[in-house]
Structures are given as structure tokens and as C-alpha cells.
């Protein structure tokens with residue numbers, strides 16, 4: 001048995017942030033990580049000479065973002081790419097209507113204006129939404145207030161459903177009414193041409209990270225904790241658990257005695273989503289130049305409605321699309337080739353049969369990843385943002401939970417994960433620490 005001061009379970013951004021600050025505070029820290037790499041859901045693939053972020057890509061707004069500050073300090077290049085918030089018109093997009101015809105500029109302006117009108121009505125409805133209301137219920141109520149014909153309403157309903165899918169990996173009928181409350185973008189959005197994983201690598205520098213150590217049990221007493229892994233038992237005064245909520249809910253990491261009722265209630269209000277990336281690389285670009293992305297409206301876009309031009313990151317013709325929500329659930333068991341063929345059929349519908357096959361493709365499988373069990377957590381009906389923070393309440397001064405799903409202001413993100421790690425470190429050390437200590 002090894003004894004240290006603090007054990008951190010999980011070497012994702014939250015665990016690394018917590019461990020770094022606790023170690024700087026003079027404690028002996030060991031980080032237990034099941035994978036053979038750090039970063040967790042920040043995972044850059046460098047196969048075939050290409051750089052692909054399989055997990056997180058974006059900082060959804062660099063204004064006052066701690067991740068942007070860390071990235072600058074670590075010398076990570078960033079590229080502006082302000083389409084990660086499913087904005088209708090913040091940057092140039094090519095739109096195709098339900099029949100596959102290009103939408104004129106005036107029609108796009110009207111569409112975006114309708115979306116903004118509905119959003120204003122939606123905010124008031126959500127503020128007064130009942131406990132069991134879904135985001136879809138709120139959208140229907142807001143649409144009912146509009147003096148629009150059926151087609152106009154359908155386009156805005158569709159927009160909101162697809163936004164819920166692309167932002168939270170779930171249709172609006174399953175998402176709690178407050179499920180998109182946090183979904184604001186402050187300033188430009190950016191991505192990382194050299195890979196988001198440089199953030200994790202920098203945070204991990206100098207830490208004692210034990211890779212390929214699968215934790216299966218945490219036993220807590222007033223004296224401290226014992227963590228059982230497949231490579232030995234560790235003992236410490238305190239533990240910070242950062243595994244995704246999907247891992248906790250599956251019972252893959254047994255916590256004894258069980259978490260208090262407040263924590264279990266909050267955990268029950270969250271669910272891991274179904275959200276996968278499909279990255280397609282081509283010999284040459286066949287789509288419009290100078291646009292950030294392509295969108296198709298209508299039923300043909302039920303699964304494949306948005307493609308983003310990765311040519312902004314690297315000098316290569318490449319598109320990113322998402323199997324988000326129902327599409328990810330339905331295609332979960334499909335072979336990669338079939339998923340690629342399905343999205344290519346829609347691209348050929350829009351750009352013609354001469355569109356070539358991609359030269360390579362990457363399809364992610366976060367739903368089948370035993371160490372995440374989905375991409376990130378969404379809020380079920382009945383939950384509000386603050387429920388996330390209940391999970392982070394220290395238990396007996398010994399056990400701390402951190403991770404994206406414990407940060408109510410900005411869950412499901414890398415900044416949320418980082419700030420939750422910062423909070424856990426402050427709770428462990430019992431002092432306030434400037435978050436900038438992470439990159440000092």
C-alpha cells in the first residue's frame with residue numbers, strides 16, 4: 001500500500017488542475033488514471049500526419065476564459081472559429097433549404113431574425129418553467145405566441161431541436177427546460193491547430209500520474225480514504241474523484257459508504273449524452289469557399305444537417321460533422337464506413353454526384369468508451385444549473401467530486417472542468433488560490 005496526502009482519480013483537465021494546485025500547496029499527490037494517456041475527454045489524434053481533436057475542440061468564447069489564459073501562457077496557438085455555439089449567422093454559412101436549394105441572403109437574415117425573436121420569448125418562458133418541463137415544451141409555448149405560418153414555425157422549431165442536439169447531444173424533448181441556460185458565448189470562439197491536448201500535457205508536467213491504473217473502489221472513513229486499483233492500493237487523507245458521471249452512475253467506481261443523499265439526487269438529474277464526431281478529409285474542396293460551415297434545413301437534415309470547414313485550422317480540405325443525439329444513438333452499432341456513407345449521401349444531395357469519397361475519415365465512439373460512457377452530461381427535466389454544484393460539496397472533509405458535471409455555470413466544457421478542479425483544490429487545502437496559479 002502506498003500512502004500520500006491526496007489521491008486524485010482521473011487525469012482529465014479537472015483532475016490535473018486539482019492535482020497541480022494541491023501539489024503547489026506542498027501536498028504529496030498521486031493521480032490515478034485508467035487510460036494510457038492524460039487528458040481524458042481532451043484527446044488529440046495525430047495518426048496519418050493529421051491533427052484531429054476527438055474530444056473537445058472549442059473554447060466557446062475567450063472573453064475572461066481561464067482556458068484561454070492558460071493556453072496563452074502555455075504558448076498554444078489558437079484559431080478563431082466562431083460557429084461552435086450553433087449560431088445561425090455569426091459567421092458566413094452556406095444554407096440549403098428543405099429541397100436542397102441554396103437559401104438567398106435575405107431568407108437567411110429572416111431565418112436568423114426569427115430565431116432571435118423566439119429566443120427572447122423563450123428566455124421568459126424558461127424562467128417560469130415548471131419542474132418537469134422539457135426544453136421542447138418551452139419551445140412549443142414560445143412558438144405558440146408567434147404570429148407565423150406553419151413553415152416559419154417549423155424552421156425555428158427545427159433549429160432549436162438541432163441546437164439542443166449539437167450543444168448537448170440530446171433532442172429538445174428530452175432535455176430539461178434549463179438545459180441550455182449556460183449556453184452563452186462570450187467573445188470569439190477558438191480552436192487549437194496543434195491540438196487541445198497540449199493543455200492537459202502542460203497541466204500534467206511534473207505531477208505523479210499513474211497511467212493504466214483502474215480505480216474500482218473508494219473506502220472513506222473520518223481518518224481518510226483507501227483507493228483500490230488493479231495495480232495496488234493507495235491511502236491518503238483526502239481524495240478528489242473526477243471520473244465522468246456516467247462512470248459513477250454505472251457503479252464502475254464503488255464508493256463506500258455511499259455518497260450523501262444531496263449528491264445522489266444531483267447525480268440522478270444528469271445523464272451522459274450520445275454525441276460523436278465525424279471528420280472527413282478530401283483530396284480537394286468541393287464546397288463553397290470562405291464559409292465557416294454548411295447547413296441543410298428540413299427532414300433530409302434530420303441526422304446530418306451541419307458540416308464545419310476545418311480548413312480554417314489546417315491547410316487541408318476537411319469537414320467536421322456530428323452524430324448528435326438521435327443520430328448517435330441510431331448509428332452506434334454501425335460500421336464507420338456506413339456512417340461515412342450516410343453523411344456523404346447528404347453532401348452529394350447538396351453538391352452533386354461528382355463529390356468524391358473522402359480520402360480518410362475519423363468516427364469517434366465516446367458512447368462505448370468505458371471511462372467516459374458518453375461525451376458529457378446533460379440536464380434532465382426538473383434540474384437547474386445549481387444542481388451540478390451540489391455534487392461538489394465536500395463529504396466529511398475527506399471526499400471531493402470534481403469534473404465538468406460539477407460546475408453549474410458552464411458544465412459540459414473544458415473551462416467548467418478546469419474551474420471545478422480549482423475549486424476542489426481550494427477545498428482540499430482550505431485556502432483561496434488564484435486560478436492563474438495553474439499557469440504561473
Ligand SMILES: Cc1cc2nc3c(=O)[nH]c(=O)nc-3n(C[C@H](O)[C@H](O)[C@H](O)COP(=O)(O)OP(=O)(O)OC[C@H]3O[C@@H](n4cnc5c(N)ncnc54)[C@H](O)[C@@H]3O)c2cc1C
Nearest residue numbers: 010012013014034040041056057058215403404413414417
Ligand atoms: C466529442 C466531444 C466534444 C466536446 N467538445 C467540447 C468543446 O468543443 N468545448 C468544450 O469546452 N468541451 C467540449 N467537450 C467536453 C469536454 O471535453 C469535457 O467537459 C472535459 O474535457 C471533461 O473533463 P473532466 O476532467 O471533467 O473529465 P475527463 O476528461 O473525462 O477526465 C476524467 C478521467 O477519469 C478517468 N477515469 C474514468 N474512470 C476511471 C477509473 N475507474 N479509474 C481511473 N480513472 C478513471 C478517465 O479516463 C479520464 O481521463 C467535448 C467532449 C467530447 C467527448
